[in-house]
Amino acid sequence: MRTKGLxxxxxxxxxxxxxLAWQNLPPAAAQSVSPAPRLEVVPQSQGALALTYAPVxxxxxxxxxSIYARRIVxxxxxxxxxxxxxxxxxxxxxxxxxxxxxxxGSGVILAADGIVVSNxxxxxxxxxxxxxxxxxxxxxxxxxxQDEESDLAVLRLRDARGLPALELAxxxxxxxxxxxxxxGNPFGVGQTVSxxxxxxxxxxxxxxxxxxxxxxxxxxxxxxxxSGGALVDMQGRLLGINTAILTxxxxxxxxGFAIPANLVAQIVEQARAxxxxxxxxxxxxxxxxxxxxxxxxFGLGLPQGVVITEMHPASPLARAGVVTGDVxxxxxxxxVNSPQEMMFRLAAxxxxxxxxxxxxxxxxxxxxxxxxxxxxxxxxxxxLTVRGVALRGLVAETINPAVIAEHGLEPGAEGVVVVEAxxxxxxxxxxxxxxxxxxxxxxxxxxxDLERALRDPGRYWxxxxxxxxxxxxxxxxx
Numbered sequence: 227m228r229t230k231g232l233x234x235x236x237x238x239x240x241x242x243x244x245x246l247a248w249q250n251l252p253p254a255a256a257q258s259v260s261p262a263p264r265l266e267v268v269p270q271s272q273g274a275l276a277l278t279y280a281p282v283x284x285x286x287x288x289x290x291x292s293i294y295a296r297r298i299v300x301x302x303x304x305x306x307x308x309x310x311x312x313x314x315x316x317x318x319x320x321x322x323x324x325x326x327x328x329x330x331g332s333g334v335i336l337a338a339d340g341i342v343v344s345n346x347x348x349x350x351x352x353x354x355x356x357x358x359x360x361x362x363x364x365x366x367x368x369x370x371x372q373d374e375e376s377d378l379a380v381l382r383l384r385d386a387r388g389l390p391a392l393e394l395a396x397x398x399x400x401x402x403x404x405x406x407x408x409x410g411n412p413f414g415v416g417q418t419v420s421x422x423x424x425x426x427x428x429x430x431x432x433x434x435x436x437x438x439x440x441x442x443x444x445x446x447x448x449x450x451x452x453s454g455g456a457l458v459d460m461q462g463r464l465l466g467i468n469t470a471i472l473t474x475x476x477x478x479x480x481x482g483f484a485i486p487a488n489l490v491a492q493i494v495e496q497a498r499a500x501x502x503x504x505x506x507x508x509x510x511x512x513x514x515x516x517x518x519x520x521x522x523x524f525g526l527g528l529p530q531g532v533v534i535t536e537m538h539p540a541s542p543l544a545r546a547g548v549v550t551g552d553v554x555x556x557x558x559x560x561x562v563n564s565p566q567e568m569m570f571r572l573a574a575x576x577x578x579x580x581x582x583x584x585x586x587x588x589x590x591x592x593x594x595x596x597x598x599x600x601x602x603x604x605x606x607x608x609x610l611t612v613r614g615v616a617l618r619g620l621v622a623e624t625i626n627p628a629v630i631a632e633h634g635l636e637p638g639a640e641g642v643v644v645v646e647a648x649x650x651x652x653x654x655x656x657x658x659x660x661x662x663x664x665x666x667x668x669x670x671x672x673x674x675d676l677e678r679a680l681r682d683p684g685r686y687w688x689x690x691x692x693x694x695x696x697x698x699x700x701x702x703x704x
Contacts (some may be wrong), residue, residue: 237672245601254577282461283407284571286456287419289334289391290410290456291332291334291342291360292417293331293357293381294328294331294357295352295355296326296328296354298353301558309660318347329352331345331411331453331455337389337391337494338387339382339386340365340390342382343379344467345377345469346373347377349369349379350369359389366384367381368405372447372503373504376486380497392489393462394488394490395459404459406424406460406465407419408448408452408455408468409455410451410452410453412448412452424443425443427443440564440569441484442486444457444482446482447482448478448482453469453470465491466485468483469483489574491574500693507576507579507581508600508601508627508631509542510601511535511637513532513533514532514535516529516530516563528627531554531555532562534554534690535550536636537637538637538638542599548583548594552587554584555585557575559584576598579598581598582594583595601630604626604627606624606626607629609645610677612651616653618651619646619651621647622642622645622673623645625661634659642672642676643662644658644659654700662691663692665687665689665690666687685703687702
């Protein structure tokens, strides 16, 4: 919108700024301009153009911190140690050397007693964490909960009290075009504020950062070091945790992603309850987004929802009457258009209580109440650590819904899953996440079956394995 040679790009997009422009209009103009839509209000004075984010910045920056993390990582001493022949000749001796790795990021204080939220990729696995406030106070910190899937971690500052904290916004109320500020410590230069708008919502299915979920997209400049920092609205509330950018150069190209505040709130609640790992409601299903072809087949006017493609028999959806082929359209009235968005909506509501689902079942829309439960531990996982000669170094568990959720297995997975593989088990070719189907042609339904099969005194072994949906047969001799 161009007025008197000025290019005015969206500053009047918020109600507060529109009101300020309205107050500065001459009386005649005020009478002739309709307040709706608000984007038609044009600044008519120098005062209307003298807009500033300073009040929001003053209110929010004290609660945004810089995080310096140090972790010990082990590096391979030589590329030749990847070679199986070297493994047999030298074993594990001197294969890796420790190295100190430093990480820089940002965080947000959410409680006066020192509860801080950041990205898991900033603090995960750190041996030492130092948090620096905007007033230069420093605190040591401990990770009390971390979640790799959402790329969030909750820290507690030692001996902290009376700290400034941000209020959480309802991220479901955010709209494309809302003004936002990104606050963090990019490149380690010190606390920095950048402004922009929400450029998209419901970004999901993207491999950005360590998270694989649902994001708010913003064009506020986000750079390395901003990870874990705050995305705040014009009321000074936390709208999201900045986590990643899409870039080819390593710098900001105006496409950044933040984890919505509603999920942050649930993770902090679980951390305060004593959880060290974030627990999501278990649905026991897989699904796919409804595209144009599927929408036509289901008789939907537009592509929308998530069609259920696979379901565990114990799924709470199954108990509510949902079957494979049904389409989940909304969660508590909020539309869902991808599996990631559906799981985000459920995770943000936590475990316990119920949720209302809008489902297309048999060509008719239904509203169903579904319980939000933790993944059941039925049958018992009965962890087995193999110490005998055959498959020594193997740690395995009987597959149940909780094990499926922990290892990211398909809902219909059955049998025994490999948790750890060392020594003979590793040399035989087994890896964590492998599903053991049989040993020496004896089918495996539980770790008790595996234990019996390994009592065979023979020297020749056959292990049938399902690895990411592909079956293979491992043969070895002791």
